[in-house]
Amino acid sequence: MTGLMTHVETAADKRGVRDHNVWTPAEVVCWARACLGRIDLDPASCAEANETVRAERYYTAETDGLQQGWHGRVWLNPPFNGGLLRLFARRLISEVEFGAVTAAVMLGPVVGGSTWPDEMARAADWIAPLRQHIPWGGVGGGSSAMGHQLWGFRCEPAPLDTGMVTAVFHRISAERTLFGVR
Numbered sequence: 001m002t003g004l005m006t007h008v009e010t011a012a013d014k015r016g017v018r019d020h021n022v023w024t025p026a027e028v029v030c031w032a033r034a035c036l037g038r039i040d041l042d043p044a045s046c047a048e049a050n051e052t053v054r055a056e057r058y059y060t061a062e063t064d065g066l067q068q069g070w071h072g073r074v075w076l077n078p079p080f081n082g083g084l085l086r087l088f089a090r091r092l093i094s095e096v097e098f099g100a101v102t103a104a105v106m107l108g109p110v111v112g113g114s115t116w117p118d119e120m121a122r123a124a125d126w127i128a129p130l131r132q133h134i135p136w137g138g139v140g141g142g143s144s145a146m147g148h149q150l151w152g153f154r155c156e157p158a159p160l161d162t163g164m165v166t167a168v169f170h171r172i173s174a175e176r177t178l179f180g181v182r
Helices: 026-036 047-053 082-098 116-123
Strands: 007-008 021-026 072-076 101-109 125-128 148-153 168-170 179-181
Touching: 021 026, 021 148, 026 047, 026 072, 026 101, 026 179, 072 082, 082 116, 101 116, 116 148
Parallel strands: 072 101
Antiparallel strands: 007 021, 101 148, 125 148, 125 168, 168 179
């Protein structure tokens, strides 16, 4: 699957155990790249994933993207472990607000009972839900029944010419977190 999918690191990766690697379909990465124009940084990645992502710079579990500097246009597909996911999401919001990250697209699960998705909704310029049952690749891959979406920051969503992205919802104003179909 090398070159066809992008890597999602799990909590096991952070411990150095690599028995549950999964990759995002290249179609999602290509759509995000179209939104960003180019990808300067992927802070949660690996060499195999970067064959598809083609980021100028990427951080691995070993180099720990949470401890490194973030800059430019960022593609982020963080570990879906709840604690790490929250840390990566909050770091992205912080770097966008600070101005080090000039544009970003993040992939994440649709989850309830956690505050980070609400924080993302308040900070993002748009949200694009993905169709159900994304065909994940890699060890531990398969199809997930969990919903997923993309959050966009300081970039325009690409045209909806993919079957993976179902719609784009824009933030109406900074005060309201209601979204409308594009």
